[in-house]
Amino acid sequence: MLPISSSGSPEKKLSVLIILLLHGFFMNHTLAQCEGRRYLDPEFVGSRTHSNITYGTAPALAGLCNLEWWTYSQSLKLDVYQPQGDTLAQRPAIVYAHGGAFAIGDKRMAPVEDYCYEMASRGYVVFSIDYRKCFDALSFSSPVRAVYRAVQDMNAAIRYVKEFAPIYGVDTNLIFAGGNSAGGFMALHAAYADEDERAASLPATYNYPNLGCVSCSGNSYAHSGKAAAVLNLWGALLDTAWIEPGDAPLFSVHGGADLIVYPGYWPPFSWLLFPAVYGSLPINERADRLGIPSDLWYLPLEGHEPWLLSVLSAYYFDFIVEKSSEFLHREMLKPRTPPISGPLPGCALQVQEYFLDPSPGSQYCWSVVGGTLLSSNGASASIAWGDGSSGWIEVRETNRLGALGDPVSLAVALSGDCCPLPEGLDEEVLSPTSARLSWESVDAALGYEIEGGLASGATRLLTQSSNERLLNVLKGGKHYRWRVRSLCGESESDFSDFRFFSTPLSRQGEGLASAIELNLQLYPNPNSGSFSLYADRGWPEAAESIDIFDAQGRLLHTQTLQTHELQQQIDLSSKNLAAGLYEVRISGNTQSLQQRFQIAGN
Numbered sequence: 001m002l003p004i005s006s007s008g009s010p011e012k013k014l015s016v017l018i019i020l021l022l023h024g025f026f027m028n029h030t031l032a033q034c035e036g037r038r039y040l041d042p043e044f045v046g047s048r049t050h051s052n053i054t055y056g057t058a059p060a061l062a063g064l065c066n067l068e069w070w071t072y073s074q075s076l077k078l079d080v081y082q083p084q085g086d087t088l089a090q091r092p093a094i095v096y097a098h099g100g101a102f103a104i105g106d107k108r109m110a111p112v113e114d115y116c117y118e119m120a121s122r123g124y125v126v127f128s129i130d131y132r133k134c135f136d137a138l139s140f141s142s143p144v145r146a147v148y149r150a151v152q153d154m155n156a157a158i159r160y161v162k163e164f165a166p167i168y169g170v171d172t173n174l175i176f177a178g179g180n181s182a183g184g185f186m187a188l189h190a191a192y193a194d195e196d197e198r199a200a201s202l203p204a205t206y207n208y209p210n211l212g213c214v215s216c217s218g219n220s221y222a223h224s225g226k227a228a229a230v231l232n233l234w235g236a237l238l239d240t241a242w243i244e245p246g247d248a249p250l251f252s253v254h255g256g257a258d259l260i261v262y263p264g265y266w267p268p269f270s271w272l273l274f275p276a277v278y279g280s281l282p283i284n285e286r287a288d289r290l291g292i293p294s295d296l297w298y299l300p301l302e303g304h305e306p307w308l309l310s311v312l313s314a315y316y317f318d319f320i321v322e323k324s325s326e327f328l329h330r331e332m333l334k335p336r337t338p339p340i341s342g343p344l345p346g347c348a349l350q351v352q353e354y355f356l357d358p359s360p361g362s363q364y365c366w367s368v369v370g371g372t373l374l375s376s377n378g379a380s381a382s383i384a385w386g387d388g389s390s391g392w393i394e395v396r397e398t399n400r401l402g403a404l405g406d407p408v409s410l411a412v413a414l415s416g417d418c419c420p421l422p423e424g425l426d427e428e429v430l431s432p433t434s435a436r437l438s439w440e441s442v443d444a445a446l447g448y449e450i451e452g453g454l455a456s457g458a459t460r461l462l463t464q465s466s467n468e469r470l471l472n473v474l475k476g477g478k479h480y481r482w483r484v485r486s487l488c489g490e491s492e493s494d495f496s497d498f499r500f501f502s503t504p505l506s507r508q509g510e511g512l513a514s515a516i517e518l519n520l521q522l523y524p525n526p527n528s529g530s531f532s533l534y535a536d537r538g539w540p541e542a543a544e545s546i547d548i549f550d551a552q553g554r555l556l557h558t559q560t561l562q563t564h565e566l567q568q569q570i571d572l573s574s575k576n577l578a579a580g581l582y583e584v585r586i587s588g589n590t591q592s593l594q595q596r597f598q599i600a601g602n
Contacts (some may be wrong), residue, residue, distance in 0.1 A: 008047065009416060012096075013265070014255075026032075027323065027398045027431070027520060034363075034365035034396045034398060034404060035502075035532065036401045036402075036404065037404065038121050038122065038123045038401075038403060038404070039092070039123050039124070039325060039328065039329045039333055039401075039402075039403055040122065040311045040325050040326065040329055041122065042107045042118065042120050042121035042122055043083075043121070043122065043123065044083030044084055044085060044086055044120070044122070045083070045084045045085075045121060046081055046082075046083060046084070046116070046117035046118065046119070046120030046121035046126075047081065047082060047083075047084045047117075047120065048079055048080065048081050048116075048117075049081065049082045050079065050080035050516070051079050051080075052077045052078075052079065053077065053078050053079070053080065053516070054075050054076065054077060054215070055076050055077070055078050055129065055157050055160035055161075055218070055219065055441075056075075056076040056129075056153070056156040056160065056207075056218030056219040057073050057074065057075050057076060057151065057218070057219075057456030058073070058074060058076060058132060058149070058152065058155070058156070058217045058218050058261065059071035059072070059073060059074070059270060060072060060073075060074035060132040060133075060134070060149075061132075061134045061135070064136075065134035065135055065136055065142070065159045066136040066138075066139070066142070068142070068145065068208040068209065069208065069209060074132055075129060075157065076129070076131065076132070076153055076157070076218055077107070077129070077130045078107065078127050078128060078130070078157060078160075078245065078553055079108065079127070079128045080125065080126070080127055080168060081085060081116040081119070081120035081125070081126040081127075081128065082119060082120055082125050082168070082169075083120050083121060083122075083123050083124075083125075086123065088123075088169065088401065088402055089169055090165075090169060090170065090171040090400070090401070091123060091124065091125050091169050091170060091171060091174075091175035091401065091439040092123075092124055092125070092170075092171060092175070092176065092311035092328070092332065092333060092401065093124060093125040093126070093127060093161055093170040093171075093174065093175045093176070094119055094124050094125075094126045094127070094175075094176045094178050094231065094591070095127045095129060095158050095161060095175060095176070095177050095178070095179045095181065095227070096112065096116060096127065096128050096129065096176075096231075097114070097128075097129055097131060097150070097154055097177075097178070097179035097182070097183030097186045097187065098112045098124060098128070098130075098180065098182075098183050099112075099179070099180045099182045099183050099184070099233075099305065100133065100148040100179025100181070100182055101149060101181070101182055101260075101268075102133050102134070102143070102147060102182045102185075103133050103134060103135070104133070105182070106130055107128040107129055107130045108128070110308065110399055111182065111307055111308055111313075111317055112128060113128070114317065115317070115321065118320070118321045118591075119324075119325070120240055120323075122325055122583075123402065124328075125168055125169060125170050127157060127161055129153065129154070129157045131149075131150045131153035131154065131157075131186070132149045132150060132153055133146070133150070133514075134146065136430040137271065137273065138273065139273070140204070140273055140275075141204035141208070143145050143273070143274050143275070144202060144204045144205065144275060145204055145205055145208075147182075147185055147186075147189065147210055147238075148189075148198075148202060148205045148214075149211060149463075150182065150185070150186045150188050151185075151189040151190050151193065151214060152211070152212075152214055152215075152216075152217040152218060153186075153217070153218055154177060154179075154186040154187065154189075155190050155214050155215050155217075155218070155227070155232045155579075156192040156215075156217060156218025156219050156221075157218075157224065158175055158177065158190070158223075158224075158226070158227060159215070159218075159221040159223045159224075159225050160218075160219060160221060160224045161220060162175065162176055162221065162223040163219075163221040163223060168485055171401070172223075173228060174228055174332060174333070174401075175186070175227055175228055176227055176228055176229040176230070176231060176328065176332070177190050177191055177227035177229075177230055177231070177232050178230070178231030178233070178401075179231070179232070179233065179235060179325075180233035180234060180235070180305065180307075181233070181234055181235060181260070181261060181305065181476040181549075182235075183233070183235065183303065184232040184233050184234055184235015184236070184261075184287065185235045185236055185237075185277075186235075187227065187230050187232055187235065188230060188232055188235050188283070188380075189237065189238070190225060190227060190235070191226060191227050191230045191247065191248045191250075191273075192237060192242040192243050192247055192248075193214065193237075194214075194242070194244050194268075195213050195214060195236075197242050197521070198213070198214065199595070201238060201239055202238075202345060207528070215347065222377050226248070227246050227248055228248055228332060229249045229250070229251070229328060229331065229332050230248050230249070230250045230251065231251050231324050231326045231327075231328075232250060232251065232252040232253075232280060232282070232283070233252075233253050233254075233277075233307075233320065234253065234254045234255065234258055234260075234261050234263075234304060234305070234472075235252075235261065235280070236261050236262075236268070236277035236278055236279045236280075236283075237275055237277060237278050237283055238278070239278070239284075240278045240282050240283055243283070243287060243290065243292065244290070245285050245290045245291065245292070245586070246292075247287075247290075248292075249291055249292060249293035249294065249327075249331045249332065250283070250284070250287050250292065250293070250294040250322055251294075251295050251323070251327040251328070252280040252283065252284055252294070252295065252296045252297070253280070253296075253297045253299070253306075253320055253323075254279060254280035254281070254296070254297075254298060254299070255300075255303050255304060255306050256298060256299060256300035256301065256302065257300070257301060257302060257303045258279075258302070258303050258304045259303060259304065260281060260303075260304035261277075261304065262279050263279040263280050263281045264278075264279050264281050264282065265277070265278050265279070265282060265290055266279075279509055280296055280298070281296070281298070283303040284296035284313070285391055289561075293331045295323070295327050295335070297319075297323055299316075300500070302316070304590075306318055313507075333399075333401055334341045334403050334404070334405050334406070335362060335398075335399040335404075335405040336397075336405060337356075337360065337364075337395055337396060337397040337402060337405040337406065337407065337408040338356045338358070338359075338397075338408070339356065340354055340355070340356050340393055340395055340408060341354065341355050341356065341408075342354030342355055342393075342410070342412075343443045343444060344412060344413070345412065345413040345414060345415045346383075346385050346391055346412040346413065346414045346415070347385060347414070347415060347417075347418030347419075347444055348385050348386065348387050348388070348389075348406060348414040348415060348416050349385065349386070349387055350385060350418045350420065350444070351374065351382060351383065351384045351385075352382075352383055352385065352444070353380055353381070353382055354366075354381050354383060354393060355379060355380045356379060356380075356408070357379075358378055358379040358397060358398060359397070359400075360400070361399065361400030362378070362397050362398065362399045363378060363397070363398045364378045364379070364395055364396070364397050364398075364401060365395065365396045365397075366381040366393065366394070366395050367393075367394045367395075368381075368383055368391065368392070368393055368394075369391060369392040369394075370385065370386055370388050370390055370391030370392055370412070370414065371383045371384055371386050371391050372384040373385070380510040382391070385412075385414055386414075386521070388414055389413070389414055390411065390412065391411075391412040391413055391414055392409060392410070392411055392412065393409060393410045393412060394407045394408070394409045394410075395407065395409075396408075398487065417493075418444060418488060418491055419442075419444055419445065419486045419487070419488035419491045419492055419493040420442050420444065420486060420493060421486065421494055421496055422439040422440060422442055422445075422448065422467070422483065422484050422485065422486055422493070422496060423439065423440050423494045423496075424438075424439055424440035424441070425437075425438070425439045425483075425496055425499055426438050427482070427499060427501045429501055429503055429504075431503075431504075431512060432474070432475075432476030432477070432503050432504045433472060433473065433474045433475070433476060433503070433504065434470065434471060434472040434474060435470075435471050435474060435480075435483060435501060435503065436468060436470050437450065437452075437468060437469045437471065437484070438467060438468040438469075438472075439467050439468070439496075440467065440485045441467040441503065442467075442488075442493075444486070445486040445487060445488050446465075446487055446488060446551040446580065446581050447463055447464060447465045447487040447490055447551045447581055447583075447596070448463070448464045448466075448467065448484050448485065448486055448487060449461055449462070449463050449464075449484065449485050449487055449492070449596070450462045450463075450464055450466075450469055450482060450483070450484050451482065451483050451484075451485075451495060452480060452481060452482030452483070452554045453480065453481065453482075454478060454480060454481075454579060455478075455479035455480060455481045455500055456479070459481070461594075462594050463487070463581075463583045463594055463595075463596040464553075465552050465553035466547065467552050473591065473592070474503050474505050474589050475503065475539070476505045477502075477503060477504065478501060478502065478503055479501075479502045480501055480502070480503070481498045481500050481502065482498065482499055482501075483495045483496045483497060483499065484496055487551075487581060487596075489580070489581070497575065501572075517527035519535065519537050520533060520535055520584075520586070520593040520594075520595050521533070521534040521535075521595075522534075522535070522584065522595045522597050525596075525597045525598065526597065526598040526599065526600040527597065527599065527600065528597055528600060529571070529572040529573045530569075530570065530572065530573055530575070530600065531569055531570050532569055532570070532599065533546070533567065533568040533569075533570060533584065533586075533595075534566060534567045534568075535566055538566070538579070539561060539563050539588070539593075540585060540586060540588025540589075540590075540591040540592055540593060541588045541589050541590065542588045542589040543561050543563065543587060543588040544560065544561055545558050545559065545560060545561055545587050546558070546559050546560075546561050546568060546570065546584060546585075546586055547584070547585045547586070547587075548570070548572065548582060548583070548584055548585075549582065549583045549584075549585065550577075550580070550581075550582055550583075551564070551580060551581045551582070551583075555573060556572075556575060556582070557570075557572055558576070561586060570584070572599075575598055579598075579599050579600055579601035580597070580598070580599060581596055581597075581598055582596065582597055582599060583595070583596045583597070584596075584597065
């Protein structure tokens with residue numbers, strides 16, 4: 001950090017000390033908002049808060065599972081895991097299904113339960129579901145129907161979570177489907193298989209009896225059962241053509257030596273009565289080709305369920321927790337911090353404002369090198385630049401979910417010329433007696449000073465708050481010259497080069513140059529709000545009032561002009577005006593007087 005130079009007067013040293021004290025307070029406050037790695041690291045204690053909640057009921061196969069019409073009504077249960085002490089009202093959720101070849105397993109089997117705890121400790125709400133199982137391995141159609149029933153249950157569970165999202169503190173736009181082995185099948189099919197694809201590719205689901213649409217089972221909650229993203233652990237998909245542009249982002253892990261669910265294209269278990277399915281390799285290839293965000297962690301030497309059956313199971317468990325958390329944070333949760341805008345180049349030893357376009361509910365943490373952060377309100381920051389030649393601004397966004405974004409930075413070249421010369425000067429002659437002068441606005445300028453008059457005569461000064469001036473008291477058939485400079489508080493730029501223009505012939509108007517026939521004096525200047533005006537050559541003809549304007553051109557005070565007196569007394573003390581530049585104007589029919597003055601601080 002390069003501090004502001006403390007050389008100079010005692011008053012300047014005191015100002016620098018106050019700035020540095022304020023900097024310490026605001027930096028500590030804003031940086032606290034940007035600490036933590038929610039959704040990446042375990043910042044909470046994960047807890048199972050609800051057990052065996054019924055999310056639906058559906059007909060399940062009874063007996064030996066070889067008679068599709070022999071069913072009973074199964075209550076579908078789930079457990080809920082949440083971060084203890086979390087105060088967010090809307091959080092991302094994971095609906096997770098365990099493995100077991102659609103025949104065995106439950107929602108608390110190892111290491112599924114541990115994974116649910118780990119993800120809850122990172123800030124997710126996790127719903128671990130049981131689902132309908134059982135099929136006849138000697139049938140071509142029964143395995144397909146078993147997968148379809150389980151996908152219906154995953155769809156029903158997602159609809160349940162959306163229906164009761166306020167109770168569990170869930171953001172319905174951020175519900176992700178995940179599962180291992182059979183659960184991976186469920187998550188993939190729930191995300192990418194639609195009803196029209198069922199008709200084309202799953203005819204077995206229409207007979208013995210018809211299982212109904214994918215969202216027509218379990219419960220009747222009127223929500224989409226689609227997930228926003230997929231966590232696929234060694235699962236597979238019947239047809240990769242079901243994945244279409246714009247579909248849910250995909251995270252996958254698959255062992256290269258998996259002989260249960262092959263990473264390529266082959267029937268599960270190599271059982272030829274089962275349909276061939278696409279493993280994670282062709283699924284990831286399809287997603288990449290369509291531009292869908294997709295991470296595949298391919299483990300060449302590992303088989304099925306590496307987080308349970310491998311000699312490196314503990315390592316793979318931690319690896320899967322880490323990489324799935326990073327994927328969801330990067331693709332679904334992390335905010336994209338907006339760019340920074342503000343004065344470029346910056347002005348050394350001056351206070352300047354920088355801005356960004358904020359998102360609702362987000363907080364922004366500003367940090368500065370080469371200057372001092374005086375204050376920030378999220379969308380903007382006030383920075384006192386030091387006396388160096390360069391500065392650096394960095395901003396990080398924490399969104400309404402508590403997810404921290406990547407930093408956005410702005411390099412700022414610092415200039416000792418803190419009041420730039422106006423550019424883009426132009427003039428438009430409107431009539432024999434009027435013209436509009438204009439120039440590009442200067443960010444650091446509080447106002448502008450125009451010098452002008454007849455091209456061969458004397459000139460006078462006019463102050464202006466905006467970047468244009470209308471002159472309506474010119475003379476026809478005359479040649480004029482003018483130039484302008486920026487007024488930046490305690491400093492001012494050089495004047496621009498003179499520009500010239502001519503008016504067409506006319507007898508109307510007295511012109512800018514004729515204003516020099518009158519003279520306005522203002523004293524004292526600077527002052528505390530009380531001062532005198534003196535016109536040794538009289539007041540403009542038909543002038544009636546004295547008007548006071550601020551640097552933005554807003555009228556602050558009007559009083560009657562005593563035209564029989566050459567001296568007028570002005571008292572603005574009751575207005576409680578801030579220190580800064582102001583302008584007094586007295587206008588008549590053909591002439592006007594302007595004079596800028598400064599109200600000094602206490």
